[in-house]
Amino acid sequence: MRNPLMPDYMFRTFDEVTPEFLSALGVRAVLADIDNTLAPYEQPEPDERIRGWIASLAAAGISIAFVSNNNAERVELSNRTLGVPAYPKSGKPFKKNLAKAMAAVGGTPDTTVVLGDQLLTDALAGHNLGVRCIIVPPIRDKKNGFFRFKRWLERPFVKRFKKRNGIAW
Numbered sequence: 001m002r003n004p005l006m007p008d009y010m011f012r013t014f015d016e017v018t019p020e021f022l023s024a025l026g027v028r029a030v031l032a033d034i035d036n037t038l039a040p041y042e043q044p045e046p047d048e049r050i051r052g053w054i055a056s057l058a059a060a061g062i063s064i065a066f067v068s069n070n071n072a073e074r075v076e077l078s079n080r081t082l083g084v085p086a087y088p089k090s091g092k093p094f095k096k097n098l099a100k101a102m103a104a105v106g107g108t109p110d111t112t113v114v115l116g117d118q119l120l121t122d123a124l125a126g127h128n129l130g131v132r133c134i135i136v137p138p139i140r141d142k143k144n145g146f147f148r149f150k151r152w153l154e155r156p157f158v159k160r161f162k163k164r165n166g167i168a169w
């Protein structure tokens with residue numbers, strides 16, 4: 001069996017995950033993490049890059065929902081001008097709210113991906129749901145001990161993935 005922490009795909013940034021790439025995989029729905037995947041913790045509202053990317057997905061018929069372990073205030077600020085289905089305090093790595101998000105955007109396990117920056121929450125939650133997971137490196141990590149510990153736990157999986165897939169960055 002596949003290791004549930006192992007990403008299915010890795011990209012350097014969220015907007016390298018293009019509508020063309022997703023369409024080629026048959027993806028119609030993206031369940032996206034916010035913090036450190038789309039924006040650093042300090043950035044409350046989506047910038048032009050995030051909006052442009054979401055608009056490009058929408059133009060290709062790909063829906064997005066936010067699935068964040070952060071609080072409702074943070075998620076609402078991110079989503080205020082976007083208005084996509086959003087699930088704060090989503091409880092990743094558990095799949096309950098991801099399943100709700102997937103249903104809200106009309107996805108099925110075959111047509112949905114999770115996009116995030118953490119293997120222990122995002123990848124694990126996605127694999128618990130039975131969907132493919134795309135991982136990007138964190139935009140700007142918190143420097144506290146807990147985060148360092150989590151990154152340390154993730155490192156061998158990221159390393160193995162990159163080696164297997166010939167990723168040099």
Ligand SMILES: [Mg+2]
Pocket residue numbers: 033034035036037116117118
């Ligand atoms: Mg994150």
